[in-house]
Amino acid sequence: MPPPLEKARKPAAADAPQNPARQQILNRLKRAEGQLRGLQRMVEEGADCLAIVTQLAAVRRALESTQLRMTRCHLHERMRDDSMAAPPEAIDRILDEMETLLGRVR
Structure with missing residues (x-):
């Protein structure tokens, strides 16, 4: 069984807008939020x-796609932080995290 995931560290507020991957994810979430509001309206109007x-x-497909992109972002950050001359156990930990995160998609 893989070790528990470490708490995600929070990027500095100044870093968030400069990270194109996170901005893209944020845009996707806003779009999904709009779709959900549209669904609420459809139900209320008896569609x-x-x-x-x-x-x-x-909406479900859009959120699953966004989750995969967020997982990729996480792995990119971890590999950038840990893989430079990382011992094999560090790489194993990252791969275990990837497996756990991808398992949550379904």
């Missing part, structure tokens, strides 16, 4: 159930 289910599937 066709099939149309609602179709939109729910689209």
